[in-house]
Amino acid sequence: MQYIWLVIKGLFIGISNIIPGVSGGTMAVSLGIYDDIIHSFTHIRKEFKRSMHVLLPILIGALLGVAGFSMIITWLLDEHTFYTAFAFVGLILGGLPILSESFKESLIEDKQKITPIHVFLFVIFLALVAWMGVADVSGSGPDTISLGAGPLIALFFVGLVSAAAMVVPGISGSLLMLIMGYYYAVIYAINGFTSNLTTFNLSELIPYTILLTSYALGMLIGIILISKVIDYFFSSYPSFTYAAILGLVTASPVAVIANTNALNELTTGNAFVKMIIALVIALACYSLTFAVGRTDDVTEELPEETHA
Template identity: 50%
Template sequence: MSYIWMVLKGMLMGIANIIPGVSGGTMAVSLGIYDDLIYSITHLAKDRKKSLRILLPLGGGLVLGIIGFSYLIEVLLSQYTLPTALAFIGLILGGIPILVKSFLHALRQEKKKISFSHIVLFVVFFALVVSLALIQAEGNTMSTITLSFGSIITMFFIGVIASATMVVPGVSGSLVLMVLGYYYSILNSVTGFFDALTSLNIDQLLHYTGILFPFGIGVLTGIFLISKLIEYLFTNHPTLTYSGILGLVLASPFAIVYNTNALNDLQGSNAASFLIIGLIFAVLCFLLTYYLGKTEEPA
């Protein structure tokens, strides 16, 4: 049963990764698997058995979430923006009690109290996410990347940057891609690849593979490098790290609402129904994340 929960958690992370303003790292924190995720990535060579028990079901679910939701994201964000945004806010906030508990536990272990440094880090990282959300991106139209040597190199480095969404809580890789002008191009490549695969269009399959493969290698490289840094911070400065993460996570709801323009739904004829449905989904998703965050991982 624990492996089924891990697949489900992976799917939620995968879905979070493609929503602008939502961080897969935040979802990992909310689901209570962040520490295990970082450990599994950084100790894959030393503790392969334990790492694979976590990474395989989690990775499988993540891929399923990305593939399945890539086809739905445009519809949900264009036609049901407010309910979708509120649902993800519920998912994120559902992990706050567990995150706060971990922070307080780290304080007790270090025999410390909340200090000025903790508050400063919280405010700085909260402001970082809000500032990033306020950046107005240009060129975010659905387009196709031309395959060339230059684009392959570019996609690798874009992948390294985007990997932050899977490791750093509160930093949305999708939002960063949107700021850089590559969000819809990557989304188009993902859906185009599977359309080509189902229709057995070899030319299109090779084209999208040439784009997504270097992007994927960049993501894996970035995840490993950033995970090493996160592990160091948790080992040597746990309470300060938790303070920063709390700032990142609590700022995420603002980023979601702002970058999806969810509040525009309150001006339409369906405002009341969208708000009620959205709040119901927010509560249900809060409870879902809170429950999943308390489930045990594979030993």
């Protein structure tokens, strides 16, 4: 059962990485598995078996989320932007109580009280994400992409940078891809891969597979590199790290609303009714994340690493 929960949580992480302004790291925090993911990546050599028990189900879920929902999410963002954005706002905010508890526990373990440094870190990282949400930082780039040496190299570095951001809560990998001008090209490749996979069109499937493999390789390296940095801060400065993450996550709804231009929909139709419906959706999604995040720590039930 613990593996099913990890797949489900990975599914949410995968879906969240498709949305500009939504961070996969934020969703991992909201679902209560962020620390486990970071630890598994950074200790994959020493605790290979246990790490794979954590990472594989999450990876499977994330891949299912990206491959299975990229078209749906694209459609929802196009046709129901306002409600979709508020759904993700609810999903993000649902993890704040759990994150706050982790912050309090880190203070207790370190025998600390909230200091000006904690407040400074919270405010500065909150401001960073809020700025990224409202700033006009979108770059221009291709809407499609084809197989070639240039695109392969570009996708590798796009994957490297965006994956590093995906690991950091509050920093959206999709938003960075928009800034670099490759968001729509990557979505195009993912949609091309999934559509040709369902029809078994190998002649078209192979180029998309090669393109996405280059992107995935960059993502893998980016995740490993940034995970080591974050793991160091968690180990050495846990309460300060949680304070910074709290700032990142708290400001994430601003980035989601701003980067999807969700509020533009209030200019047409009955704005009051739309807002009520959106708040109900957000509350439902908040409750969902809150409930899923508070499931028993499934990683505690996984096999322990044994050494000869």
